[in-house]
């Protein structure tokens with residue numbers, strides 16, 4: 001009787017709702033304009049229909065705080081994602097179960113583990129630049145960064161060595177299948193012969209079989225005393241007694257979460273440094289100072305990374321301007337009230353990173369690339385800069401992403417100069433992940449350090 005009204009807005013046409021119009025805007029990199037118009041019409045708490053579900057979109061820091069920390073809100077896994085990745089990932093779990101499986105991943109992602117990963121990341125980055133940048137005149141940055149982050153993840157987190165042709169084959173099989181299955185997450189889940197979704201499902205089945213093969217090998221090694229639970233995340237999950245089907249789902253999730261996001265960060269950092277010479281000079285200066293104290297083949301150390309303060313500030317500013325994850329999707333697990341409105345149980349909830357990250361009241365001149373904003377973040381209001389999400393499901397890989405980004409930037413800026421190739425305008429689509437036109441083609445030239 002005393003129920004508050006539903007949020008203002010419109011569900012649009014049956015089934016279609018606002019899905020096509022919002023997706024079209026997102027793909028054309030006009031999602032912010034679309035949402036800006038929507039919020040201007042209906043206010044910061046509003047309803048619409050997205051992928052056939054009643055949905056509330058919340059704008060601003062209070063909305064972010066509510067979505068990330070309310071006990072009556074849980075992650076929503078879209079049907080296409082569940083079909084590609086599986087239904088027993090940590091995105092589908094809550095409470096103790098979520099904490100338990102998440103802890104198995106965090107064991108390999110928290111700062112003390114990342115400290116141990118630095119040398120492995122360093123070797124993989126050098127190897128990549130040696131293979132894909134040295135001797136080249138032009139590089140497509142995004143594909144190169146995707147390869148790099150995929151390989152770093154395989155080597156460092158999953159210990160897929162490069163010591164045998166079998167493990168090289170497993171890596172390349174996983175890389176091929178994952179390229180395809182990731183596409184299936186954002187298409188309409190229509191499983192009919194010859195649809196792109198059905199091809200993605202087939203890739204998912206093959207990718208899952210490859211992961212099952214890795215589990216099989218790791219179990220034998222564990223049982224015969226050739227390995228220990230501390231060696232890698234798969235062996236750890238086996239030792240913790242997680243059922244194989246759940247290991248597969250969570251490994252697939254981890255592989256997806258771990259590589260494209262960091263590749264997008266690296267790509268757009270390179271693009272912004274090209275366009276902002278003052279920031280570029282400061283990054284080069286910081287990295288040259290570190291390189292000067294090292295022997296040519298000496299890997300970077302954890303202490304070196306802690307000196308890369310300006311470079312990390314530039315990376316954070318890149319995440320503010322071009323968040324790899326455009327928005328976070330949740331669902332209500334009970335009837336809730338927010339901002340004077342009633343949001344029923346089972347509705348989807350969406351927040352979008354850019355409503356606060358591009359708000360001039362929080363980040364003056366929000367369109368400008370100003371890394372200095374992140375040199376001291378003590379005055380930054382909470383729940384305004386949220387590229388890694390928030391609450392119990394906040395990204396556990398942020399420290400790993402920091403290590404990867406700083407090591408890669410170190411070797412890129414100390415070994416190469418770059419500028420956009422002629423004909424590449426630096427434009428990009430914003431969804432499902434920010435992806436630059438032509439993969440961001442840059443012309444490169446070697447600087448002075450040229451060892452591998």
Ligand code: HEM
Nearest residue numbers: 257258261262265324325387388389390393394395397401
């Ligand atoms: C710049 C790089 C990255 C960005 C921007 C990013 C962003 C995000 C975001 C927005 C979420 C959802 C958080 C939420 O629901 O509140 C997430 C979740 C997640 N990320 Fe990342 N991520 C990055 C890198 C990584 C890396 C390197 C890994 C692993 C090595 C990783 C593993 C995960 C996992 C496992 C989850 C699910 C956590 C859960 O549901 O408990 N991410 N990430």
